[in-house]
């Protein structure tokens with residue numbers, strides 16, 4: 001009775017790899033940051049000044065953000081012409097507004113049909 005019992009290790013290395021990939025993906029999805037070279041070019045072009053309120057930041061102090069004029073969801077790209085320097089509060093306000101607009105658009109698309117489902121009409 002020579003049963004073949006050779007099995008691969010229960011701790012498959014691919015599990016560790018996929019977990020690392022997931023973490024990398026999550027952290028990327030969380031930040032969605034502009035490439036730092038482009039970000040610096042954007043700050044430099046705008047003289048480290050928030051283009052909404054006029055706040056002047058300092059290089060590397062983290063108070064300025066490079067914002068997409070047309071966000072990625074709307075098809076905007078990572079090119080300098082589509083980036084604008086905003087301070088953090090202005091960027092947060094814009095993000096909140098865009099998110100609210102996105103929610104409103106989704107709600108409008110997901111309206112219930114005016115007619116009830118035929119199966120729910122009862123009668124007969």
Ligand SMILES: [Zn+2]
Pocket residue numbers: 050051052053054055086087088089090091
């Ligand atoms: Zn601002």
